[in-house]
Amino acid sequence: MASRCTLPSCIQVVCEGVPTVAALASERVYDDLKERIILGEIPGNALLSEGEVAQRLGVSRTPVREAFLRLQTEGWMHLYPKRGALVEGVDQHEGTEILEARRLIEVWAARRICATPTQCERVVDELDRALDEQEHALTETAPLPAFLDADLHFHQLLVERAGNRILTAVAHQLADRQRRMTALAVSAGADRPRRVLTQHRALLETLRTGDADAFAAALDRHFADIHGGDTR
Template sequence: MDTTSPGPSATDRAYAYAKDAILTHRYAGGDLVSEGDIAAGVGVSRTPVREALLRLQAEGLVRLYPKRGALIVPVSREEVDDVVETRRLVEAHTAGRAAESGAEARAELAGRLEGLLSAMRAEVDAGERGDKRAFMSADRRFHREIIAASGNGILVGLYDSLRDRQLRMMEEGTRTAARMRRSVEEHQAILEAVRDGDPGAARAAVSVHLGTAARLLGARR
């Protein structure tokens, strides 16, 4: 009996391809992309591409125009402000809850966070040989671990959406070596507050960290 798992559907592949192109700026805000362009890039027919674009439209990343294609929705100043504000609310709340949890739960979470922070630090220490994408992945997973510890799946899904949106707001060259080193220090402060069971310090450390992100993005609040 064949026990291999089926691969992603054509729609899923078209969705992943188009979304990655948007988030990594291969498709820039204001571009009009045709179904045929995406279909050719993925190697599928137009029907799954159409279904994928409907999903991306629901996420606010594209706006569909029948017989013309998909407009990549430009990042607005309001969207930047909204993403930063929502991250502040979600992450301060969940970091405080993590710090208020029992000693065993805090120790387990701190162990996972230590591993991710070590991965971030390794990329910083590697200098020019460091992998910024690996750094960003560990960064994202660090925050996600804290939110997931709340046990609230809706907040986890919201966080994933916010980080996707933030990714396409980042200008090329934002991840400098100095910024990455500072990020490691800010994550260390969050980790220590959670491990020590200090919810006030955890919320404050998150506020400092997201304040840095807000300045980099040019958020107004």
Template sequence: MQVVSKPFTAAERAYREIKERILTGSLPGGELVSENEIAGELGTSRTPVREAFLRLETEGWMRLYPKRGALIVPVPSHEAEHVVHARYIVETGAVRALAEVARAGLVPRLRESLHRQRTLADAGDLDEFAIVDADFHREYVVAADNPLLIGFYDSLRERQRRMNSVALHRGETHTDRIIEQHTALTDLIEAADAAGFADALARHLTDVHGVTPRGL
């Protein structure tokens, strides 16, 4: 029996679209937006936009001010520090745990990701590059085959995407440099050099986000 998926409600569509704009940085942190403004851009009424705003406020992406609008909450400095530290712990732990057979299957996928990153960089598609960047790091976390770590790592994904987009659009980091560092990380995984990978990852996270993992 064929399962027919239900279409999204207007409120769900508004929520997804507004959240995507926040994650890509097209609605930057610190900007004040109104229900009317967003409803006009989305071609919908204010009601679904209001529902979306309330949901996004609950999730911490917006702060609502009655009769004034909604403030896009900037990435707090402490959040960036916490995300970078959490990523460092999970990613280095995953690489240390990689079995030889898992590593052998992983490296070609990482090389394919590097090719995709170069293509997107050449096209200047920074938003898609930020997604593929996040997926690159997730590949070796998944390869370590620990469902608890994968679940925790995925809970960081939206914050990771937004931080990547902010860094890229502000020109704080450059795609060529990121690809160069991703290539080095791939080479170290292939060589089973977990210590070298940990050092290279710390430098990479510091370069991209301006935050050094705690304890280093």
């Protein structure tokens, strides 16, 4: 059994199962920067300095440096010694590959679900409620994060209910980049979020009728309209 750490929190030591103050600071910087990159608040090709980030978040440079290294490992930025961190953009090739992977997984999931009418009915009910949440997100004071979460939930719920743990894990690995691409897409016009929701309801109707081929066609139209990608 892990012993309880009774040392003051200001002493940065490692106690089993208890994060250090430095580790918590690094995690906070990492979460802040990644979410701001995903939401587009920090655009691609932006150059970040350790000092500026540290000052904004009220931490030392060490946790910022650790967060930069972690974000570089995950492909969100590239570090240049003595210059800073350059945020990676979403290039067309990467975007196409993400959409292709999503299409393969989501169309397979739709076919699997439609093959069992009773399961399909249950999944349609769940997805219907998920779209109600996405509709509600449009009324939030800061709608973008809530809308992105609801968008992701709709697509991933479909995959999860198909019951393949490996494909579900792959879909989850794409989640952050999927949210970033959607953020870029819906920020391109005031009507975009409503168009996404309308197209999601069209996807749902194809499942309601048990027509996986119609789902695949509707998903292609959705990706082409919102993301500008042809994944067929």
